[in-house]
Amino acid sequence: xxxxxxxxxxxxxxxxxxxxxxxxxxxxxxxxxxxxxxxxxxxxxxxxxxxxxxxxxxxxxxxxxxxxxxxxxxxxxxxxxxxxxxxxxxxxxxxxxxxxxxxxxxxxxxxxxxxxxxxxxxxxxxxxxxxxxxxxxxxxxxxxxxxxxxxxxxxxxxxxxxxxxxxxxxxxxxxxxxxxxxxxxxxxxxxxxxxxxxxxxxxxxxxxx
Amino acid sequence: xxxxxxxxxxxxxxxxxxxxxxxxxxxxxxxxxxxxxxxxxxxxxxxxxxxxxxxxxxxxxxxxxxxxxxxxxxxxxxxxxxxxxxxxxxxxxxxxxxxxxxxxxxxxxxxxxxxxxxxxxxxxxxxxxxxxxxxxxxxxxxxxxxxxxxxxxxxxxxxxxxxxxxxxxxxxxxxxxxxxxxxxxxxxxxxxxxxxxxxxxxxxxxxxx
Numbered sequence: 001x002x003x004x005x006x007x008x009x010x011x012x013x014x015x016x017x018x019x020x021x022x023x024x025x026x027x028x029x030x031x032x033x034x035x036x037x038x039x040x041x042x043x044x045x046x047x048x049x050x051x052x053x054x055x056x057x058x059x060x061x062x063x064x065x066x067x068x069x070x071x072x073x074x075x076x077x078x079x080x081x082x083x084x085x086x087x088x089x090x091x092x093x094x095x096x097x098x099x100x101x102x103x104x105x106x107x108x109x110x111x112x113x114x115x116x117x118x119x120x121x122x123x124x125x126x127x128x129x130x131x132x133x134x135x136x137x138x139x140x141x142x143x144x145x146x147x148x149x150x151x152x153x154x155x156x157x158x159x160x161x162x163x164x165x166x167x168x169x170x171x172x173x174x175x176x177x178x179x180x181x182x183x184x185x186x187x188x189x190x191x192x193x194x195x196x197x198x199x200x201x202x203x204x205x206x207x208x209x
Numbered sequence: 210x211x212x213x214x215x216x217x218x219x220x221x222x223x224x225x226x227x228x229x230x231x232x233x234x235x236x237x238x239x240x241x242x243x244x245x246x247x248x249x250x251x252x253x254x255x256x257x258x259x260x261x262x263x264x265x266x267x268x269x270x271x272x273x274x275x276x277x278x279x280x281x282x283x284x285x286x287x288x289x290x291x292x293x294x295x296x297x298x299x300x301x302x303x304x305x306x307x308x309x310x311x312x313x314x315x316x317x318x319x320x321x322x323x324x325x326x327x328x329x330x331x332x333x334x335x336x337x338x339x340x341x342x343x344x345x346x347x348x349x350x351x352x353x354x355x356x357x358x359x360x361x362x363x364x365x366x367x368x369x370x371x372x373x374x375x376x377x378x379x380x381x382x383x384x385x386x387x388x389x390x391x392x393x394x395x396x397x398x399x400x401x402x403x404x405x406x407x408x409x410x411x412x413x414x415x416x417x418x
Binding site for chain 1 (some may be wrong): 210212219220222223224226227228231233272273274275276279282283286287289292293294295296297299300301302303304308311312313314315316317318319321322325326328329330331332333334335336337340343344348349351353356361363364366368371374375380381382383387388389390391392393394395396397399400401403404405407410411412413414415416417418
């Protein structure tokens with residue numbers, strides 16, 4: 001396949017290298033095709049890769065990959081020109097420049113709850129999976145992950161221990177504001193279970209070496 | 210440990226049963242402690258479990274578990290009474306009653322991008338993990354999951370194939386609006402990698418039987 005990759009940063013260049021190895025033809029689209037970063041990416045990707053302008057890469061690809069920093073995305077699409085009917089693989093994330101949060105604006109039930117009971121030590125936990133997994137979170141010897149977050153270390157240790165008692169591998173996701181991430185993860189579980197046909201017996205796991 | 214569980218639905222009763230098996234003392238707090246659902250839960254949980262009012266359970270627990278439907282949560286907390294200093298394990302999700310979405314209000318970069326290039330066939334993909342995983346997504350023989358979503362079936366098939374070429378297990382997360390779930394998942398990856406000390410070599414996996 002011919003793949004145009006808009007953006008030759010870490011994500012774009014890693015994807016391009018993998019696909020080039022797999023026999024796909026890759027063209028990176030960058031703002032300055034004659035710049036040093038362009039030639040560095042080209043050298044790293046090896047055979048089958050080219051560098052051009054953003055519009056060159058967009059025209060080249062039967063599929064186009066969007067791997068730009070969020071703040072540069074709109075301009076990159078304007079520079080891309082005609083993308084009509086093309087599969088556009090969007091790898092962007094609407095991150096603030098310091099990676100501290102998403103820019104899409106969201107809050108969480110957990111933070112709301114903490115305002116209702118301000119002297120309780122709220123931990124978000126047991127919200128990202130179904131009851132079947134709470135009854136048995138082990139898949140072929142592997143413990144499913146239970147993410148949790150909160151602002152009180154001692155309360156979090158209690159919560160993590162209670163997850164471990166059920167057979168989960170607890171993973172600390174940080175302060176209570178991380179509930180903004182764990183509640184959408186619950187919605188992803190629900191979507192996969194009930195709309196995408198996975199049913200109720202699957203679970204999320206953090207794989208590590 | 211003494212655990213008070215507010216709400217005796219599927220999640221609350223499954224957690225209580227697991228902890229009772231593990232030797233913890235469990236009390237469910239429900240609106241009607243003499244109702245049939247309360248006695249059913251009690252029978253299912255077995256030894257070590259009790260049922261009381263919401264405030265009984267809150268007072269009983271050294272840790273209190275909040276397992277209510279979102280719409281009932283505020284009233285349940287008001288009924289709970291004093292939770293000062295208690296670990297409050299929040300298992301709720303701010304779901305709309307039909308489970309169609311979160312109520313916390315959020316949007317996605319992908320949907321914004323689709324308005325900028327309305328004739329491209331946008332697929333959200335390759336946003337939920339780091340470049341190391343894109344270079345090698347296999348952990349001890351297990352392929353990391355690559356979630357993707359979009360509104361065009363053929364474009365999604367192309368995107369899934371390109372994920373498979375890199376060694377990922379692609380998992381279809383539904384329509385492009387599911388990017389509202391995949392972008393927070395990216396932020397969770399970033400949070401775990403850079404703030405919670407997991408580093409860049411871990412990946413999300415859907416475990417199945």
